[in-house]
Amino acid sequence: MxxxxxxxxxxxxxxxxxxxxxxxxxxxxxxxxxxxxxxxxxxxxxxxxxxxxxxxxxxxxxxxxxxxxxxxxxxxxxxxxxxxxxxxxxxxxxxxxxxxxxxxxxxxxxxxxxxxxxxxxxxxxxxxxxxxxxxxxxxxxxxxxxxxxxxxxxxxxxxxxxxxxxxxxxxxxxxxxxxxxxxxxxxxxxxxxxxxxxxxxxxxxLGREKAAPGEAPRVRQTAYVVPRGAKPAALGRILDVEAPTAAIVFCRTREEVDSLTETLNGRGYRAEALHGGMSQEQRDRVMGRLRGGTAELLVATDVAARGLDIEQLTHVVNYDVPSAPESYVHRIGRVGRAGREGVAITLAEPREHRMLKTIEKVAGAPIAVEKVPTVADLRARRLDLTRGALRESLLTDDLDRFRVVVETLTDEFDLMEVALAAVKLAHEAAGPVDDDEEIPQVSFRPERDGARAPAGRGGDRKPPARARSGGGAATRLFVGVGRDAGIRPGDLVGAITGETGLTGRDVGSIEIHQRFALVEVPESAADEVVQALRATMIKGRKAQVRRDRA
Missing domain, CATH: 3.40.50.300 (P-loop containing nucleotide triphosphate hydrolases)
Known part of the structure; x- marks a missing residue:
């Protein structure tokens, strides 16, 4: 359609x-x-x-x-x-x-x-x-x-x-x-x-259908929580660590495909775009380069990638959480075939926790949420790759023609020092780790609950938040409306989260008295909350809002 x-x-x-x-x-x-x-x-x-x-x-x-x-x-x-x-x-x-x-x-x-x-x-x-x-x-x-x-x-x-x-x-x-x-x-x-x-x-x-039996292949499924602005850098870092033989990166739109392909090529990858705006001749050339090994990444829309069967494919990447759980199952079905292991990676934004949970249910397998690799992780991975390359050479290559070099050097240096210098040269030949950008580590936004708390002595109370984001000092604010105005803890939580950048987890203890309420917020956001609440209505009423003087 x-x-x-x-x-x-x-x-x-x-x-x-x-x-x-x-x-x-x-x-x-x-x-x-x-x-x-x-x-x-x-x-x-x-x-x-x-x-x-x-x-x-x-x-x-x-x-x-x-x-x-x-x-x-x-x-x-x-x-x-x-x-x-x-x-x-x-x-x-x-x-x-x-x-x-x-x-x-x-x-x-x-x-x-x-x-x-x-x-x-x-x-x-x-x-x-x-x-x-x-x-x-x-x-x-x-x-x-x-x-x-x-x-x-x-x-x-x-x-x-x-x-x-x-x-x-x-x-x-x-x-x-x-x-x-x-x-x-x-x-x-x-x-x-x-x-x-x-x-x-x-x-x-949407999202209640079950996957057909056996449809989910042998795939390691991983998700990374990434702010939208950091996605290109995070994807590059993840691909550097994963080092796929061949991968398809799925995007939602042609525009995103073209932009991401350019970014990945700028990072040193051999990436090709595939979307509905290309002629059949262009698409055939792209697939030929991928199957021939002259390209390693295919950045594509779902429509363009339909029916593709790439034998050497090791990774499928969802640059965005798929628009339907069924799409996710079909995408990851492209890897892990014929008993081989495959990898499915999803970049999810902090607010997409529910959608990922729905996909887990439909796919019938857990999706592990991991942290975006750090610069240190990338360097460790590069050393692993160097170690693997050297081991393969030791097992399979004819090294006798280099023996005279080692024997000559051991007359002057310790054998371990010679080996260390050779490993250093082999490691640096793969290219320096010039990616020193620290990507922000974020997590899924917590599910907000209704924050309706039972009444207690001294007024209605909301228990202190278990872990306000960012930690740090909290400040108590005076809000000049209370039980007489029908105010409940949920009303204050809703007003604060709806009018500021805070979440329900950021709001601390709330006490609601007859004619006023006291609410704890992070000290760093106190002035913003005061200004926002003064400029809005709480249950249809204007309220005096200030820092508590007590």
């Missing part, structure tokens, strides 16, 4: 072609047609399945080109400001030819600029719930013409304490709107929200 088969308008097809997208992912194939018709939809899908395009393209499909009215016609609610930026950028790229006016709305950005943009007129607002409710209460965000509301990563928004904010926002939108809800999990309270606000929804669940 192609994007043309989904009936998308020419402006969107042009944008997708320019971005290098070749075919819709499974969730896009299932979601785009009913959404374009105006149906409500309940989708269970994790990050990396292509769900952003699955709801963005239908929103833009129904948008009048170069619209001039001021109030927005679509609202996308997301749990974090990072996701708000990501979704708004995607909508802007897809809707460029339509003149789509997309505004990301989140805490930490100047509210004056957001107010000015809303006054000028927008088509789609992508917002965190706290800031959306703040703008709604100010009268700046008008929802009377909203035709579509999307709740993206809805389970995470509930976990962050945004349940009442979501209800308040939805109550301000027209009753006949289209409602779209995407979630990685479907807890009972989310199902209840869906029953209240969705009308006869189309239901889509």
């Amino acid at each position: 192609t994007f043309e088969d989904l009936g998308l308008r020419p402006e969107l097809l042009n944008a997708l072609t320019a971005l290098g997208y070749e075919e819709p992912t499974p969730i896009q194939q299932e979601a785009i047609p009913p959404l374009a018709e105006g149906r409500d939809l309940l989708g269970q899908a994790a990050t990396g399945t292509g769900k952003t395009a699955a709801f963005s393209l239908p929103v833009l499909q129904r948008l009048p080109a170069h619209r001039t009215d001021r109030p927005p016609v679509a609202l996308v609610l997301v749990p974090t400001r990072e996701l708000a930026v990501q979704v708004s950028e995607a909508l802007h790229r897809y809707g460029r030819e339509l003149g789509a006016r997309v505004l990301p709305v989140y805490g930490g950005a100047p509210i004056v600029r957001q107010l000015r943009s809303l006054e000028s007129g927008v088509d789609v607002v992508v917002a965190t719930p706290g800031r959306a409710l703040d703008l709604l209460n100010r009268g700046a965000l008008q929802l009377g013409e909203i035709a579509t509301v999307v709740l993206d990563e809805a389970d995470e928004m509930l976990d962050m304490g945004f349940a009442e904010d979501l209800e308040a926002i939805l109550d301000e939108t027209p009753e006949q709107r289209q409602t779209v809800l995407f979630s990685a999990t479907m807890p009972r309270r989310l199902d209840a929200l869906a029953r209240r606000h969705l009308r006869d929804p189309v239901r889509i669940a």
